[in-house]
Amino acid sequence: MIVGDHQRKIRPKVVYDILLKESDEQHPMSTYEIIDKLKERGISAERKTLYEDIKLLNAYGYEVLSERGRTNYYYVVDRSFDIAELRILTDAVEAARFVTAKKSAVLQKKLMELAGKSGKESLGAEHLRFDVVKLKNENIFYNVDTLDACISAGKKCSFLYFDYDFEGRRRYRKDMQPYVVSPVQMLFEDNNYYLLAISEHPGVTAYRVDRMDKVTMEADDAERGDVADISEFRKQVFSMYGGEAVNVELECDESYVNVIVDKFGFGVTMLKLDDSTVRIKVRVQLSPTFFGWLATGGGKIKIAAPAEAAEKYREHLTRCMP
DSSP: OOHHHHHHHHHHHHHHHHHHHBBBBTEEEEHHHHHHHHHHHHOOHHHHHHHHHHHHHHHOOOOOEESSSSSSSEEOOOOSHHHHHHHHHHHHHHHHHTHOOOOOEEEEEEHHHSSHHHHHHHSOOOOOOOOOOOOOOOOOOHHHHHHHHHHHHHHEEEEEEEEEOSSSSSGGGGGGOOEEEEEEEEEEEEEEEEEEESSSSSSOOEEEGEEEEEEEEEEEEOOOOOOOOOHHHHHHHHHTOOOEEEEEEEEEGGHHHHHHHHOOOOEEEEEOOOSSSSEEEEEEEHHHHHHHHHHHHTSEEEEEEOHHHHHHHHHHHHOOOO
């Protein structure tokens, strides 16, 4: 039970929290319902004190509307997010494979609490669920929090890095010796969360945040690298696999332009060659991931120039054959 001055100071905030989560225009709450909810949280209140709390909330811009009758009813309409925005956010959480199933449920519940009673019912109703393979690292939030703190403080970080074997067990790299890097930025790419960092390798290295364990802030100051254009880096590495960066010209069927825009953005130079063929100039890293992406076109996209890049693609395809 919260008592004395502490109760008086915190009660208006709790009243607003109750109304934010439990009420809306279709579901106003009576004075007695709010008092009962306060009691469940260990706070006592009377009609007069509740009226004063709501008056105080309105005076400070926390708009609480009321309906007058034999007993007053109160509700909150103005919310930070509308239902459509919360629907997008809850679906995004569910679709994010790096957020575990357990963490997804926690996040979605918190988001639904921002919607009010009607909105909560709508968001909780059955709707299309994504067939997403969820990863299993329950430390993902801790990893993100620690890495963000390292970036903000300008400190190096250390972590163990692992892969999975055929039985789904963790196999730690470097004989369980920690990686020590200078974190630069975190980014979401291709349904995974990555840390871009400066390590012993030249340039920038990308690490999967869900493949990290025992993430720790180090005392040493981080090195400052030249990462002037992260978006260009993202385009080149194609889901974080490195390779030789080169300028290439691609030719594709015009029906494939949407795929090109999804991958490279709207700043790509395109030239229409005939009624159905488009030529695109981009800078990429020649890597197995890039070649694999080309192969998903099923012949609708090919490397037109330079000849060396096309030859490396042919060699890659030959290696993939039995």
